[in-house]
Amino acid sequence: MSTWTDERIEELKRLWSESLTGTEIAKRLGLKDRNAVMGKIHRLGLARKNLATEAGAPANDPMPPEPEPLHPILLLKEWSCRFPVGDPLGREFRFCCAKRKAGLPYCEEHARIAYTPVERSVRAMRR
Ligand SMILES: [Zn+2]
Structure with a gap:
């Protein structure tokens, strides 16, 4: 896999340290999806707290249906x-x-x- 050249990794580290999201970094590095970025960040041991929010449940998770009110x-x-x-x-x-x-x-x-x-x-x- 030639995706991760030394320059790209350096750029990745730099952008990541500037608090860019995986999506933004992927875009700047010319990568198709942020999963590659997030995976690499994880392998480099750079994962930070907001990785959880970014990789977690989608923001527009449907609300659970309201229980039928009792009469x-x-x-x-x-x-x-x-x-x-x-x-x-x-x-x-x-x-x-x-x-x-x-x-x-x-x-x-x-x-x-x-x-x-x-x-x-x-x-x-x-x-
Ligand atoms: Zn009363």
């Missing part, structure tokens, strides 16, 4: 506040799920929202 009702525990939050038809819809008050289906905050107007109207009716 909000399945996330309810026996003690969960059942106060609905958000648009029932929207994706963001869920239940409050805070620890509910004893004897009530809602947490303290939502029990106040859910029951106070009724209490007030009852009181108003008694007046």
Whole structure:
């Protein structure tokens, strides 16, 4: 293999020390692919940290698919506040799920929202 002449190796070492990527070095040395450059660098014992990033997984690795979200009702525990939050038809819809008050289906905050107007109207009716 006559690819690696002394001059090329010297040039390779120089470009590599200037933090060029394998692809750039391959281009400057007139080589077809960077694998030859990376292989040579490895054999010369010049490999540096960013070899890992360059040789690693491609940057545009597809993201793993998002897990199917559980229906909000399945996330309810026996003690969960059942106060609905958000648009029932929207994706963001869920239940409050805070620890509910004893004897009530809602947490303290939502029990106040859910029951106070009724209490007030009852009181108003008694007046
Ligand atoms: Zn709540």
